[in-house]
Amino acid sequence: MVKILYIVGIGSGEKFLTKEAEEILNKVDLIVCYSGYKKYVEKYNKPIFTTGMKKEIERVKKALEEAKDKDVALVSTGDPTIYGLASLAYELNKDNIKIEVIPGVTACSIASSLLGAVINHDFVVLSLSDHLTPLNLIIKRFKLALEGDFIICLYNPIGKKRKKPFLEVVELLKDKNLVIGIVKNAGRENEEKKIINSKELVKNLDFYLDYIDMNTILLIGNSKTKIIDGKMVTPRGYLEKYSI
Amino acid sequence: MVKILYIVGIGSGEKFLTKEAEEILNKVDLIVCYSGYKKYVEKYNKPIFTTGMKKEIERVKKALEEAKDKDVALVSTGDPTIYGLASLAYELNKDNIKIEVIPGVTACSIASSLLGAVINHDFVVLSLSDHLTPLNLIIKRFKLALEGDFIICLYNPIGKKRKKPFLEVVELLKDKNLVIGIVKNAGRENEEKKIINSKELVKNLDFYLDYIDMNTILLIGNSKTKIIDGKMVTPRGYLEKYSI
Numbered sequence: 001m002v003k004i005l006y007i008v009g010i011g012s013g014e015k016f017l018t019k020e021a022e023e024i025l026n027k028v029d030l031i032v033c034y035s036g037y038k039k040y041v042e043k044y045n046k047p048i049f050t051t052g053m054k055k056e057i058e059r060v061k062k063a064l065e066e067a068k069d070k071d072v073a074l075v076s077t078g079d080p081t082i083y084g085l086a087s088l089a090y091e092l093n094k095d096n097i098k099i100e101v102i103p104g105v106t107a108c109s110i111a112s113s114l115l116g117a118v119i120n121h122d123f124v125v126l127s128l129s130d131h132l133t134p135l136n137l138i139i140k141r142f143k144l145a146l147e148g149d150f151i152i153c154l155y156n157p158i159g160k161k162r163k164k165p166f167l168e169v170v171e172l173l174k175d176k177n178l179v180i181g182i183v184k185n186a187g188r189e190n191e192e193k194k195i196i197n198s199k200e201l202v203k204n205l206d207f208y209l210d211y212i213d214m215n216t217i218l219l220i221g222n223s224k225t226k227i228i229d230g231k232m233v234t235p236r237g238y239l240e241k242y243s244i
Numbered sequence: 245m246v247k248i249l250y251i252v253g254i255g256s257g258e259k260f261l262t263k264e265a266e267e268i269l270n271k272v273d274l275i276v277c278y279s280g281y282k283k284y285v286e287k288y289n290k291p292i293f294t295t296g297m298k299k300e301i302e303r304v305k306k307a308l309e310e311a312k313d314k315d316v317a318l319v320s321t322g323d324p325t326i327y328g329l330a331s332l333a334y335e336l337n338k339d340n341i342k343i344e345v346i347p348g349v350t351a352c353s354i355a356s357s358l359l360g361a362v363i364n365h366d367f368v369v370l371s372l373s374d375h376l377t378p379l380n381l382i383i384k385r386f387k388l389a390l391e392g393d394f395i396i397c398l399y400n401p402i403g404k405k406r407k408k409p410f411l412e413v414v415e416l417l418k419d420k421n422l423v424i425g426i427v428k429n430a431g432r433e434n435e436e437k438k439i440i441n442s443k444e445l446v447k448n449l450d451f452y453l454d455y456i457d458m459n460t461i462l463l464i465g466n467s468k469t470k471i472i473d474g475k476m477v478t479p480r481g482y483l484e485k486y487s488i
Contacts, residue, residue: 007361089361093472229334
């Protein structure tokens with residue numbers, strides 16, 4: 001029988017797993033993932049192969065190699081095609097391994113729900129990591145997103161050794177007055193959230209530089225995003241349309 | 245006991261349901277949804293209240309009213325904060341009903357996985373429906389998305405009586421050469437997909453005007469999106485970075 005490399009999104013790792021993803025994790029012969037995510041897949045009682053940060057190519061190569069004679073699940077948190085390893089697997093697939101991607105709930109959906117209903121209009125998903133993308137392109141995209149009054153979801157806002165892209169973004173928010181939601185460890189045990197606005201972010205920048213990390217997602221509202229009973233809500237436009 | 249209005253995303257309606265969503269649909273007293281989605285929730289054997297298209301306000305009001313003394317699930321396909329009714333529920337919640345939003349897998353994640361790994365870099369999510377958003381704002385956002393070389397996910401590309409926003413978008417694609425993925429009924433029984441490029445879209449516009457409908461999602465690649473063995477793949481940048 002043809003073996004398959006499944007690239008599986010597991011949502012936050014603890015909540016919001018799809019039934020499809022669970023079925024596949026229960027049936028494969030091997031799970032391959034980032035070492036930090038091992039804790040999320042141990043319950044399936046499968047052999048697990050892990051590599052660390054910045055060892056993504058090695059991880060994907062191993063998954064493809066093993067899929068020659070095993071069903072393998074290469075696991076991402078969130079959705080595997082949103083900053084995950086799905087495209088790299090296609091790029092490295094020299095032996096015509098059959099690949100199937102299983103979508104998952106991405107972090108901005110989880111964060112949006114936790115905060116209220118943030119991404120309820122047109123939005124931009126942008127990673128602030130300049131490890132693989134030039135900083136000037138990231139900043140160009142952020143400026144265009146602001147210009148378009150999009151809601152903006154920032155993935156990977158700050159790294160241990162990387163604060164510069166975030167600082168440039170804050171600079172661009174100086175003259176704005178936008179609601180900002182910050183969610184740490186979305187959907188996980190130690191989940192935390194804050195709803196602030198851009199003025200507060202600029203004013204207490206040192207605190208937020210320390211508070212925000214790689215497991216944080218920032219959602220910047222559009223000009224119509226507001227706070228209703230402590231929730232961050234972007235109107236879809238029904239009430240304006242029907243003048244209620 | 246306090247009753248809750250759950251706003252629940254059920255993914256495509258047939259696949260990719262989360263375990264959390266299933267649990268809630270099994271425990272509530274009433275399900276409220278769009279009449280076209282009734283078929284996806286009948287299996288839970290609950291009373292179901294539906295309203296038709298453009299009766300969203302009525303639907304949300306009914307859900308809030310019923311949640312005074314029942315646990316209610318207001319169901320969206322995809323993710324309820326992505327063009328769903330979550331924000332409207334917060335806006336209409338005058339009686340302090342407790343609201344919980346349960347995120348789901350959104351259509352662009354499903355379409356991206358089906359086509360390959362399309363949204364594997366920064367992307368824009370844009371609805372072409374001008375029912376609640378002025379057409380000039382939609383087109384402004386589309387232009388900015390192109391300028392930023394974002395991947396662009398177009399929701400609601402064409403309606404029965406609405407082709408103009410799509411025609412304006414096609415006009416802006418005339419000088420481009422971008423890979424485009426078209427997915428109809430993503431994750432459902434009658435799922436269809438095509439991978440073309442913008443030249444083909446412009447050339448055979450009449451065919452696509454007829455083919456694309458409200459259950460279709462279009463994913464327009466960025467300048468680096470390519471076709472690998474029939475799959476639409478946007479590189480994350482690993483291979484460029486490590487010059488493999």
